[in-house]
Amino acid sequence: MGLFIPQQLLGQQTNLKGRVIHADGQPLFGAIIKVEGATQHWVTDSAGSFSLKVTGIHHRLTISHVGYKTASKHIDAGAGFIEIKLQPLNTQLAEVVVKDSHADDRRASESMNVEIVDKDFIRRNLGxxxxxxxxxxxxxKTIGIGSGQSKPLIRGLGFNRVVVADKGIKHEGQQWGADHGLELDQFxxxxxxxxxxAASFMYGADAIAGVVDVKPTLPPKANSVGGSIDLIGKTNNNLYGTSVNLYGRNKNWFFDSxxxxxxxxxxxxxADTxxxxxYAVKLHNKRLRNTAGHETGLHLDAGFIGSKFRSVFYVSNVFSKSGFFANAHGLEPRRVDTLLHDRSSRDIxxxxxxxNHFKLINRSQYQAGRHLLQADLGYQHNFRQEYSQYVNHGYMPANYPDTMRIPQTLERQFDKHVYSINLRDKILLGSHELNLGVSAExxxxxxSGWSFLVPAFKQAAAGAYLYDKIRLNDTWLLHGAIRYDYSRINIxxxxxxxxxxxxxxxxANSMSRTFNSLVWSAGANYTPGGVLSIKANIGKSFRVPIAKELAANGVNYHYFSYERGNPSLNAEQSYQADVSLNLNAGKWLVVLSPFYNYFPNYIYLNPTSAHDxxxxxxxxxxxxxxxxxxRYGGELQIRYQLTPAISAEALAEYLLSRQLSGAKEGYTLPFSPPPSVLFNLTYQTQGEGRSAxxxxxxxxxITAAQNNIVPPERKTPGSQLWNIQAGTQLKWFNRPLNLSLQVQNVFNTRYLNHTSFYRLIELPEAGRNIILSLKVPFGDSRL
Known part of the structure; x- marks a missing residue:
């Protein structure tokens, strides 16, 4: 009888169930599980779960995932539920990127150059x-205007050449203007x-320069209620602010507000002038009159999380009101009422x-065997108004007519409604990870308004793509993608x-244009397992001309220029090659990322000899x-660990652009950032007692002078700037209090930023700014 039971078990199938998790406890999707002696392998679902049917009593499991150390485990039949934790490979830069498992996974599995930052980086470097x-x-870099508005530049390209995605949906505001900031709450x-x-193969048109992808917050852990209070103050513009977070979750349902x-x-x-x-403009108390403002952000995330299905709604409303520097926005500088503006530094x-930007997004996903199905649905309403005193040009009446229904102070109004849908399927087939999807917008x-620059328009776009990652072995990972897009704009x-x-x-005449393009990408990751890893990627991207480029016909009061569109523009094409060399040898970490970029038909705004x-x-x-x-250039990151607590780092960047044809042949491109290098020295250790x-x-x-310009740009002298960051984590009633201090522009240096909007009028950047922030959590902590 004693021999009968083992023999029966040896020939009987049993179920082994369990899950694979990150080092931080989060479930790990896509981990590969192999059983010694079996020809089949299994893959974990979105909850990190697996269920194996095996024959016999004793089994040896091997669990692997890109970016993690492979784990082995001996399991006996009837062992019950198994939990396996994978440790990330530790090859990351401090402060520039986060050291968590998700970041490791993304960088290891991408052939493109990827930077990932978390909430700690944002808190330490609040701008x-x-x-x-x-x-x-x-x-x-950023194109900045004032103290609260800026838009990103990636390797010298910005505006509609950079996609900003928020929770899977492309953020759509009025991003074509230098003064049009992005309505995103950094808290x-x-x-x-x-x-x-070039990332158009995944994100569609406009991702020629790259993508800034703002990820949603992780859901709270099960059966928890908590939150946090953030407090912030800045000395330069006397800013004060707060952000209050409250969340809760039972087993499956949660909210996060x-x-x-x-x-x-x-x-x-x-500067005082x-x-x-x-024209010399005197500044009262060295402050730029009428650059005050305020902003409010309301957010609610709520949804259901199950083992195979999850659906989350994200609702947000971001409102801001801010002034334009009164001496540089459509008004004759000599006519500004300085007594009115200088009476208070906080009035607008x-x-x-x-x-006001309202956003409603639903993200749902379902794990069906080897398929991870995901749907993103989005609605956005961007309502932008610019107010100014009435200024007449040309044949405009000297006095604003009483019969006009448009308010006399409403210079421009833009009212945009956007509907988006993205459908994706991630399929694991042996050594292949297939991603296919369709999107439409x-x-x-x-x-409205008494001033005209760009016409109203309707635009529809749709695209489909296929992206395959092929793991040949532990050393080679290949990438290939293809995408087709169609777009139609009616002006x-x-x-x-x-x-x-x-x-x-x-x-502006009524106009209808259609555009289509086939783009592609190919890349490879080579990781021999030693101190060196190499990534390379080549690809093609495209961008559809926007309404301003096709049909602008009016005064841009921010530039004191008259802009005229070109209805015959073709879709912009871009070809790019990108390489990343990563050397990790003991205390040294070196990352070199050169790139080359070619546009056969780059769209640019050319100054002419005519006047309107x-x-x-x-x-x-x-x-x-x-x-x-x-265009070509690159970034260089070098880090050396002097002691376990002290590290030194250098971050350098270089870009050269050249127009090869057209009226500005031989010149660079506008807003081309000059070479720069940032040296950093950091002390960080685990504290004892009440601090950690x-x-x-x-x-x-150090920023070099930018003498390589395109008229009517002006040359920008070089500069040297010092910044300090400090902070700690204090314990208060067993709760961690995160305290952060920054001193930006420590020596109150006068300098010009070549990518700043105000650099056009030789306006220096902000002076010394001391930033103090405090984060106070309460209730149950998050995972």
Missing amino acids: GSLMATLSRLPGI AAQEVEILKG RISYQNYGDYAVP VFVYD QFPYQQV HQNNNI SGYSDWFLSEGTRLSR YFYGAGNQVFEYQQSRVM KPYFSVDYR
Whole structure:
């Protein structure tokens, strides 16, 4: 009888159930489980779970995943539920990227250059906006205006050449203007992933330069209720703000809410006089009059999380109101009422802007065997208004008519509704990881106001792609992708509301254009298992011309220029080669990332010798044209661990652009960032007693002069800048309190930023700024 039972078990099938998790306890999707002696292998689902049917009593399991150390485990039949934890490979840079398992996985499995930052990086490097915070990373810059508005540049390219995705949906505002910031709350950002290079094969049109992907926060752990309070203050513009988070979850259902508010005054520069087109403007208390503002963010995430199915709704509403520097926005600098503006540093007078961005997103996914099905549905409403005193040009009446239904102070209004859908399927087939998907988007943008620059339009786009990752062995990982996109834009005609020589002149004709493109990407990861790893990627991307480039016809008050669109523009094409060499040898870590980029038909705004007197009061005419453009450069990151607590780091970047044809042949491109290098020294150790993880960090950035310009740009002198970051984690009633301190521009240096909007009028960047932030959690902590 004693021999009968083992013999019976040896020939009987049993189920082995369990799950695979990250080192931080989160489930690990896509881990491969092999049983010694079996020809079949199993893959974990989105909950990290697996169920194996095996024959016999004793089994040896091998569990592997890209970016993790392979684990082996002996299991006996009837062992019950098994939990296996995989440890990440530790080959990451400190402060530039996060050291968590997800980040390791993404970098190891991508052939493109990827930077990943988490909430700790954001807290340590808080800027005036989320995009300004990310500008510490090599290859990332911003076009900034004032203290709260900025948009990203990736390797010198920005505006509609960079896709900003929020929770899987492409963020759509009025991102074509330098003064049009992105309506994103940096307090609500859990993790941000930056892809450098041609990424149209996954994200569609506009991802020529790369992608800034803002990830959703992780759901709370089961059966928990908690939250946190963030407090922040800044000395330069007397900013104060707070963000309150509250979350809760039972086994499957959860909610996560946040309210953020910031209020700031006019910001200070290390100068008492600036020159606006050669006119000397005196600054009261060295502050830029009318750059105050405030912003509010409301967020609610709620949904269901099961073992195979999850569905989450994300609702947000971000509102901001901020002034434009009164001496540099459509007003004659000599006519500014300085007594009115200088009475208070916190009031918002004309000219100013207010923007409200509402967003509703649903992300659902279902694990069906080897398939991970995902659907992202999104609706966005971007409502932007710019207010200013009435300024007449050309034949515009000297006095604003009483019969106009448009308010006299409403200069421009943009009202955009966007509907989006993304459908994806991730399939694991042996050594292949297939990703296939379709996406569609519809935009409807209406305009109003007494000033005209761009017409109303409707735009529809759809695309489909197939992306395959092939793991040949532990050393080689191959990538290949192909995508097709179709887009159609219908532009509404526009005629002046006033008479010009007895008739209402047409500023924009009705127009309909269609564009389509086939793009591709190919790459390889070589990881021999020693100190060296190499990634390479080549690809093609494209971008559809926007309404401004096709049909602009009016004064841009931010530039004192007259802009004219070109209805015959073709879709912009881009070819790029990207390499990343990673050397990890003991205390040294070196990452070199060169790239080459070629545009056969780059779209740019070309200044002409003409001046417009019908609409633009004699302003110089700028026209959109296309030319061949070549760009190359790269980033270099070097880190050395001096002691277990002290590290030194250097982050360098270089970019060269050249127009190969057209009216500006031989010149560079506008807003091309100059070479720069950031030296960092960091002290960080585990504290004892009431403190933990204290850190102190010093940044010293050297920026070269930018003499390689395209007229009418001006040359920008070089600069040297010091920043300090410090912080610690304190214990209070067994709760970790995160305290962070920054000193930006320590020595109050006067310098110009070549990628800043205000650099056009030789306006220096903000002076010394001391930032203090405190995060106080309460209730149950998150995983």
